Amino acid sequence: xxxxxxxxxxxxxxARIGLYAFLISAALFFAVPLYVMIVTSLKTMDEIxxxxxxxxxxxxxxxxxxxxxxxxxxxxxxxxxxxGFLNSVKITVPAVVIxxxxxxxxxxxxxxxxxxxxxxxxxxxxxGALVPYQIFLYPLVRAMAVMGFYNSLGGIILxxxxxxxxxxxxxxxxxxxxxxxxxxxxxxxxxxxxWRIFVEIMLPMALPMIVVASMxxxxxxxNDFLLGVVFAGRDxxxxxxQLNNIVNTTMGERNYNVNMAATILTAIIPLAIYFLSGRWFxxxxxxxAVKG
Amino acid sequence: xxxxxxxxxxxxxxxxxxxxxxxVVYLGTMVWSVTLSFTNSRLFPSWNFVxxxxxxxxxxxxKWLVSFQNLIIFGVLxxxxxxxxxxxxxxxxxxxxxxxxxxxxxxxxxxxxxxxxTGLIWQWMMNPTLGVQASVxxxxxxxxxxxxxxxRDLAIYAVVIAALWQGAGLVMIxxxxxxxxxxxxxxxxxxxxxxxxxxTYVSIILPQLTPAFAAxxxxxxxxxxxxxDIVVALTNGGPGSATEVPAKFIxxxxxxxxxxxxxxxxxxxxxxxxxxxxAPFRYAxxxxxxxxxxxx
Numbered sequence: 001x002x003x004x005x006x007x008x009x010x011x012x013x014x015a016r017i018g019l020y021a022f023l024i025s026a027a028l029f030f031a032v033p034l035y036v037m038i039v040t041s042l043k044t045m046d047e048i049x050x051x052x053x054x055x056x057x058x059x060x061x062x063x064x065x066x067x068x069x070x071x072x073x074x075x076x077x078x079x080x081x082x083x084g085f086l087n088s089v090k091i092t093v094p095a096v097v098i099x100x101x102x103x104x105x106x107x108x109x110x111x112x113x114x115x116x117x118x119x120x121x122x123x124x125x126x127x128g129a130l131v132p133y134q135i136f137l138y139p140l141v142r143a144m145a146v147m148g149f150y151n152s153l154g155g156i157i158l159x160x161x162x163x164x165x166x167x168x169x170x171x172x173x174x175x176x177x178x179x180x181x182x183x184x185x186x187x188x189x190x191x192x193x194x195w196r197i198f199v200e201i202m203l204p205m206a207l208p209m210i211v212v213a214s215m216x217x218x219x220x221x222x223n224d225f226l227l228g229v230v231f232a233g234r235d236x237x238x239x240x241x242q243l244n245n246i247v248n249t250t251m252g253e254r255n256y257n258v259n260m261a262a263t264i265l266t267a268i269i270p271l272a273i274y275f276l277s278g279r280w281f282x283x284x285x286x287x288x289a290v291k292g
Numbered sequence: 293x294x295x296x297x298x299x300x301x302x303x304x305x306x307x308x309x310x311x312x313x314x315x316v317v318y319l320g321t322m323v324w325s326v327t328l329s330f331t332n333s334r335l336f337p338s339w340n341f342v343x344x345x346x347x348x349x350x351x352x353x354x355k356w357l358v359s360f361q362n363l364i365i366f367g368v369l370x371x372x373x374x375x376x377x378x379x380x381x382x383x384x385x386x387x388x389x390x391x392x393x394x395x396x397x398x399x400x401x402x403x404x405x406x407x408x409x410t411g412l413i414w415q416w417m418m419n420p421t422l423g424v425q426a427s428v429x430x431x432x433x434x435x436x437x438x439x440x441x442x443x444r445d446l447a448i449y450a451v452v453i454a455a456l457w458q459g460a461g462l463v464m465i466x467x468x469x470x471x472x473x474x475x476x477x478x479x480x481x482x483x484x485x486x487x488x489x490x491x492t493y494v495s496i497i498l499p500q501l502t503p504a505f506a507a508x509x510x511x512x513x514x515x516x517x518x519x520x521d522i523v524v525a526l527t528n529g530g531p532g533s534a535t536e537v538p539a540k541f542i543x544x545x546x547x548x549x550x551x552x553x554x555x556x557x558x559x560x561x562x563x564x565x566x567x568x569x570x571a572p573f574r575y576a577x578x579x580x581x582x583x584x585x586x587x588x
Contacts, residue, residue, distance in 0.1 A: 027398045033413045051426035113303035128318040134542040135559040139321035194302030223406030225521040240408045267409045274404035286469040
């Protein structure tokens with residue numbers, strides 16, 4: 001992002017101080033919850049009962065993290081978020097790969113080949129993105145139960161792919177529209193067919209969008225709660241659902257330190273993606289959203 | 293001629309899975325749900341049609357009315373709150389500040405986290421006996437109160453705060469990108485004319501950010517109708533039913549209360565709400581596109 005705004009102000013003015021005061025207080029509002037979570041997860045319950053959430057822990061105590069990972073209870077089951085973590089990986093990775101591939105094919109077909117009723121399909125898909133999920137859920141549950149997909153890993157992956165279609169198609173269509181059509185025509189003249197052009201020319205060119213779409217899909221599917229609750233089934237619950245079950249379980253005393261450690265564990269993958277790929281993420285959000 | 297035929301066939305075949313998804317999953321289930329809303333289905337679907345009975349029952353259900361009211365309160369405050377805070381943050385970062393990227397990272401990171409995580413973090417912060425309230429009181433300010441989460445009248449605003457914390461950064465990024473795209477000459481002209489910085493932002497910059505605001509507003513509004521996770525994680529609809537939202541009302545009736553007819557009627561109302569909100573925008577876009585095409 002370039003910045004054409006005249007000379008850098010050198011004097012310290014009242015306006016400048018006000019500006020930084022605003023930015024710092026805003027930063028505190030956004031950063032404090034993460035800080036509180038981290039310090040809480042490192043305290044003992046005795047220390048937590050003192051009711052000072054901003055205080056640093058007296059000494060570091062990692063037992064809450066161990067419990068959160070492998071021993072925290074959701075109802076009567078005490079297995080921590082470990083199983084949920086594995087489930088989330090098993091759900092997210094295939095769902096991202098499949099949906100991004102389908103999205104790339106869709107975007108490519110819609111932008112270069114313009115098949116019959118392609119615009120209609122795209123329009124319906126975009127309209128479908130606006131519809132609240134609740135209207136799809138019951139019939140989908142019934143249909144999947146009849147076909148034997150309900151409460152299975154394949155079922156939840158399929159649902160994520162289905163509901164990811166609008167976004168990935170939109171991203172790839174908008175991306176391929178910007179690629180010069182001469183390139184496509186030249187390949188046509190050389191006699192390349194639909195799939196060959198896709199695999200050898202378009203897919204390599206779409207690498208930046210593949211990264212952005214994968215990031216969007218990964219965080220979206222990892223962070224999903226609703227579809228996981230409905231479609232994953234008891235043994236395949238994703239991490240977000242398990243986390244909620246652990247924290248909002250009504251049995252026994254609430255172990256806030258364990259809860260916060262489990263919360264951080266659940267957030268850590270999307271946060272890592274965001275921190276490691278910061279610029280990509282920002283650019284992807286800005287580009288993908290403004291065009292929508 | 294033959295060649296043209298085969299090439300469109302490959303494209304058609306490639307799009308078949310998506311067509312199937314659109315027709316079966318999107319349209320098919322929608323028709324199914326709307327049909328069920330006119331029956332007296334309870335645990336299982338029945339084909340006993342009762343007209344608009346479920347709808348009239350729905351609007352006599354106190355919980356639904358509260359849900360719908362909450363959706364409006366939450367939706368308006370969340371969308372405009374995010375747009376306002378996001379704009380302020382973007383304008384502040386636009387003033388050539390030091391550590392811009394650090395600030396940007398801090399403002400945006402909540403957006404990478406799920407609504408469940410957001411809800412649980414704020415449930416902890418807002419816990420009246422152990423959270424912010426207790427800490428501030430321990431410092432000596434005994435009358436300090438921040439117990440919105442257990443207060444029937446204020447709990448919905450607690451949900452707004454948590455959601456705003458999660459979503460404001462997104463608006464900031466979009467608006468900042470829009471601001472950076474504005475010609476610097478305008479700033480120089482405004483400065484020569486002696487217009488104060490805040491006036492320049494309000495009267496000159498703001499009107500040019502319409503596309504960024506429209507994109508942000510659309511994204512946020514789409515989230516409003518789907519609001520479910522954050523309520524489940526933060527308050528689970530309580531205290532009482534003070535923070536119930538339509539999406540949760542539907543889920544409860546679908547999967548716990550075995551009230552299929554009522555749930556699908558509620559889902560249909562939610563769908564109509566989306567249509568009523570979205571249709572004018574789409575129509576305006578359509579008109580604008582046609583007008584542009586006509587004048588060009």
